[in-house]
Amino acid sequence: MKEGPDIAQIGSLIGDPARANMLTALMSGKALTATELAGTAGITLQTASSHLSKLEAGSLISQRKQGRHRYFALADDEVGLLLESLMGFAADRGFTRHRTGPKDPALRKARVCYNHLAGDYGVRLLDSLVAEEVIAGSGDTLALTGAGREKMAALGIDLSALTKSRRPVCRTCLDWSERRSHLAGSLGQALLGLFLDRGWAVREPGSRAVRFTGNGEKEFARLFPLPG
Amino acid sequence: MKEGPDIAQIGSLIGDPARANMLTALMSGKALTATELAGTAGITLQTASSHLSKLEAGSLISQRKQGRHRYFALADDEVGLLLESLMGFAADRGFTRHRTGPKDPALRKARVCYNHLAGDYGVRLLDSLVAEEVIAGSGDTLALTGAGREKMAALGIDLSALTKSRRPVCRTCLDWSERRSHLAGSLGQALLGLFLDRGWAVREPGSRAVRFTGNGEKEFARLFPLPG
DNA sequence: TCGATGCTTCGGTTACGATCGAACTATGAA
């Protein structure tokens, strides 16, 4: 009866606590099985299965069969961006489950946002890349500069692989804890992979938190300095 | 039981069709009475009242008493941004109420996004401002350049009034029909006001659509040219 | 003061959807 897209459907998909818990769990970027998701949501396997099929019908998640396991993951980057912005909005209005839990400072410092780095470190990363003119552009049309391409190649990032896909290489994602943008897109994903591969940072098991090692912090500050 | 903000609460607030209808109606930027909102949502006044108090408790909307009327409006810009991005997401996944209604082309061309201009014209506006170096910055840190301040002053926009408030002057808002950013913030609001005041554009009553006059199109193209 | 309009609150009905038990299918291991 009304014109335009129907926001109520996605709203109600995210609106159920069990589904919201599953989605937040998937924000870790890891693909999880139905049993694991049922566990984090605190429901039985049957109900979880029902929820998961609804989420998949709404193309919020996708599944991949592997042996007798079914791995579920967020459907694409868009879902991650939407969830992160929803979290920012929720945090802003005081919709928190419990006031700043124990792991909260760690999450604010550095965490995984679906497949890229978020939190203080994520924002600092983007700030530095812009200040150093590795990335340029306004609004959401960000792109690597010539110097940027050289720098990334020097870091061992295969740019041709990144640009081959239809996914944008650079894009911004609103950080819920910092209320500012950090770097998403395939480059954001590649850089997080780099940090983890080189052992500069480690993922906290069972959490979105990312812990930088002493050496990792040093390398990070050296490679991505801030003007101030 | 889980860390972080609770997205389920806002999700369920938006997830109810009646509430979603009201919120979309409020995206027109106009403040509406409870009776009007009940009408657009297709429910009685009593239920509307209940929904409105829930939305207000969630600080998605705010109300202003005026005589025996109660005017409801979106609480702030953040709500508008969130709703617009939700619409983009919904449209992207085929969550539409009816396939491209009659007013749809008009909406895609130019419409009000809470308090600023969206649609093709909105995106072109931001593109032009960036290309002409009226606005500069990366990510979400957009700002007027020196030349930009002069241009806006020449248009009769009182910049000191805009910068006085705590609201950001320039910010981006993801356009659901164009899938790209347009200009929001107090400057975006001021520019839309300018177009309407000068009679370059007229609002379609009872809709978000904005219709540019012949002269308005000419002036718009002259003031905000595109490089291509 | 009286009536009309705008909106809220209360109470009761109803409907939808989340939940789980139980049964069924599929994959892998012994």
Next chain:
DNA sequence: TTCATAGTTCGATCGTAACCGAAGCATCGA
């Protein structure tokens, strides 16, 4: 084969929230 694990489907229950009728306030005009 047989058993165990992973997951879906079905059916029934149950709670919650949307909904409306009716009554109750509040504000305005006469």
